Amino acid sequence: MMITTTKGDMEESLLQKSEGSLENDKEIISWVEYRLDDELVHRSVHVVLKQSVAADGVAAAIG
Amino acid sequence: MCTSFKGELLTGTHNFGTAPTRATTAADTFKAALYLATATINASTTAYTTTGEVSGTGYTAGGVTVTFGTAPSTSGTTAFVTPSASITYSSVTLSTAFDCVLIYNSTQSNKAVSVHTFGSQTVTAGTFTLTMPVNDASTGLIRLA
Numbered sequence: 006m007m008i009t010t011t012k013g014d015m016e017e018s019l020l021q022k023s024e025g026s027l028e029n030d031k032e033i034i035s036w037v038e039y040r041l042d043d044e045l046v047h048r049s050v051h052v053v054l055k056q057s058v059a060a061d062g063v064a065a066a067i068g
Numbered sequence: 069m070c071t072s073f074k075g076e077l078l079t080g081t082h083n084f085g086t087a088p089t090r091a092t093t094a095a096d097t098f099k100a101a102l103y104l105a106t107a108t109i110n111a112s113t114t115a116y117t118t119t120g121e122v123s124g125t126g127y128t129a130g131g132v133t134v135t136f137g138t139a140p141s142t143s144g145t146t147a148f149v150t151p152s153a154s155i156t157y158s159s160v161t162l163s164t165a166f167d168c169v170l171i172y173n174s175t176q177s178n179k180a181v182s183v184h185t186f187g188s189q190t191v192t193a194g195t196f197t198l199t200m201p202v203n204d205a206s207t208g209l210i211r212l213a
Contacts, residue, residue: 010193050189
């Protein structure tokens with residue numbers, strides 16, 4: 006699989022891949038990173054919002 | 069307060085003031101802009117601003133269009149609406165940490181709608197995807213309870 010990197014598209018097998026995630030009350034965040042000789046060449050992030058924190062203030066004001 | 073009124077607020081049915089005059093029945097266009105972790109974007113924000121907005125390869129100032137494919141709804145005494153698709157910034161490099169997205173109405177003079185924060189992030193030659201919460205009265209992105 007080809008990966009978009011700062012050095013152009015590269016074959017995934019040539020890169021070091023790492024992934025991570027965290028979850029709290031507000032969101033689930035996951036990311037994937039690819040490095041070439043320890044240089045970060047790709048990082049993508051996916052945030053899943055569980056709820057709208059900002060809208061709670063609106064709800065309190067209008068309810 | 070009448071629940072139907074709350075829902076109608078989300079569709080621009082009522083106008084207690086003198087502006088704006090809505091010349092069309094079409095839905096407005098909404099956009100989502102990303103802001104740096106150092107930016108001051110919050111409930112006091114009244115309109116989209118370039119101050120504090122992220123910049124980098126592949127990112128266009130003003131952000132991306134938000135898809136509201138599902139009309140506002142009500143449940144119990146709460147009116148709510150949520151974008152029907154994830155907000156995605158593809159093939160971007162955003163090297164300075166960002167932690168906030170502003171949703172604003174680009175049809176109505178870029179007036180601010182809502183601010184949503186998340187854990188601080190950077191993106192390198194990659195994609196940033198913001199997936200919406202479940203569209204209901206408890207978790208919908210924009211709720212009037």
